[in-house]
Amino acid sequence: MLIREANRSHEHEVIEIMNQAIMDRKNAYLEIFNAENGRQWYDSLRAKAIKFCVCVIDNRIVGWGSLTSYRENRGALSGNVEITFYVHNDNKKQGIGTLIIKYLEEVALRLNKTHVVAILLDDNEASQILLTKKGYKTLGHFESIATFPNKTLGHLYMWKKLRGHES
Ligand SMILES: CC(C)(COP(=O)(O)OP(=O)(O)OC[C@H]1O[C@@H](n2cnc3c(N)ncnc32)[C@H](O)[C@@H]1OP(=O)(O)O)[C@@H](O)C(=O)NCCC(=O)NCCS
Structure with missing residues (x-):
């Protein structure tokens, strides 16, 4: 298992993973990406990300992750x-999410960042459990702010103070 910087050649596989999550209602996008708006989303993330990485097994992308500014500028x-x-x-529950979080936290520490936040829908049990295991705490719950055709969900802000930063 390798972590690599995301580049143009990874676009389609990253969008495929993103579209799986959209279909499973794991984020607040209402429609899956097509080739055109998928490329816009991908390019925009590449441009703004502090780190944008993919996790590769046997030349296949099995996961991706990013660090972006919280409230930029x-x-x-x-x-x-x-x-x-x-x-x-196809690759859930194999430790890949854990690996991506560990890698991105190491990057954040190297960049002298003090806190990491994950923002997720409040019914996303898998992420909540995983983040809690990794030391994140829910410090914000914005109830009923995400409106889907058949349900309304809230947003959780789960924060972690990184090692070595005491104030
Ligand atoms: C959340 C997600 C990243 C987890 O990735 P993963 O690679 O399957 O997670 P891991 O294998 O590293 O799991 C680590 C631990 O998290 C917990 N966990 C992971 N998936 C879980 C699930 N479906 N239900 C309950 N707990 C779960 C377990 O405690 C697991 O440890 P275990 O395997 O020893 O039981 C994955 O389900 C996913 O991509 N979800 C959609 C996208 C998303 O929600 N992203 C977060 C918003 S930023």
């Missing part, structure tokens, strides 16, 4: 980063 908040991670449906 606000200097007082620049020690905070948002973490995002997705695993291919």
Whole structure:
């Protein structure tokens, strides 16, 4: 299992993983990406990400993750980063999500970031359990802010203070 920087050649596989999650209602996108808006989303993430990585097994992308600014350009908040991670449906429960989080936290530490936040829908049990295991705490719950055709969900903000930063 290898972690690599995401590049143009990874676009289709990353979007496929993203579309699986959209179909499973694991994020707030209502429609899956087509080739055109998928490329826009991918390019925009590549442009803004502090780190955008893929996890590769046997030349296949099995997961991806990113670190992006939390509230970009606000200097007082620049020690905070948002973490995002997705695993291919065929490769869940194999430790890949754990590996991506570990890698991205190491990157954040190297960049002297102090806090990491994951923002997720409040029915996302798998992520909640995984993040809790990794030391994240739910510090924000915005109830009933995400409206889907057949349900309304909230947003959880799960934070972790990184090692070595005490204030
Ligand atoms: C959440 C997600 C990343 C987990 O990835 P994963 O590679 O399957 O996770 P891991 O194998 O590293 O699991 C580590 C632990 O998390 C917990 N966990 C993972 N999936 C779980 C599930 N479906 N139900 C309950 N607990 C789960 C377990 O405690 C697991 O440990 P165990 O295997 O010893 O039981 C994956 O389900 C996913 O891609 N979900 C959709 C995208 C998403 O929700 N992203 C988060 C928003 S940023």
